[in-house]
Amino acid sequence: MDLTLLNPVPPAPKQGVKNAQTKIYVGVAIAAMVVVVAGVVTIAVFGIKQLSKAVQGPMTALNIYTECLVQQDYRSAYEIASPELRKSTSLDELVEFHKELTDKYGRLKNAKQTTWNLATNNGVTSATVRAELNFERGTVPFEFQLRKVDNVWRVHSYKSMSQVGAN
Numbered sequence: 001m002d003l004t005l006l007n008p009v010p011p012a013p014k015q016g017v018k019n020a021q022t023k024i025y026v027g028v029a030i031a032a033m034v035v036v037v038a039g040v041v042t043i044a045v046f047g048i049k050q051l052s053k054a055v056q057g058p059m060t061a062l063n064i065y066t067e068c069l070v071q072q073d074y075r076s077a078y079e080i081a082s083p084e085l086r087k088s089t090s091l092d093e094l095v096e097f098h099k100e101l102t103d104k105y106g107r108l109k110n111a112k113q114t115t116w117n118l119a120t121n122n123g124v125t126s127a128t129v130r131a132e133l134n135f136e137r138g139t140v141p142f143e144f145q146l147r148k149v150d151n152v153w154r155v156h157s158y159k160s161m162s163q164v165g166a167n
């Protein structure tokens with residue numbers, strides 16, 4: 001009796017069939033990778049757009065404020081500051097503070113924002129922005145606190161980072 005007919009050994013696949021299967025597997029793997037990468041890129045772009053939208057208000061407010069300082073238009077800077085800043089600091093005190101900076105470092109040329117941190121606590125939206133104020137004779141790091149007051153971003157307070165920890 002011939003047992004080979006009961007348990008036939010399958011013929012070895014032809015080389016062309018094997019190559020076709022390998023190409024299908026590679027194609028499926030590449031398609032899966034494309035879908036994953038596209039998803040990650042979409043999430044990243046969405047996140048960047050949301051972050052950009054979130055920091056746009058405080059960035060614009062600070063740009064306007066620091067441009068007033070660059071132009072030595074301290075009255076305008078004072079007027080666009082938050083009501084709390086104006087209550088705690090007089091216009092004369094603000095002018096004197098910037099006069100001391102100008103005497104020490106020269107005229108303010110520009111300000112460059114370096115880091116941002118947004119937060120909402122007890123319904124108050126605020127931003128902490130670190131910036132470098134570039135003067136004729138040096139750069140001074142500052143930290144600005146901005147708050148959203150009546151849906152408008154305003155400078156709430158600021159200090160030279162070189163003053164932090166000083167007695």
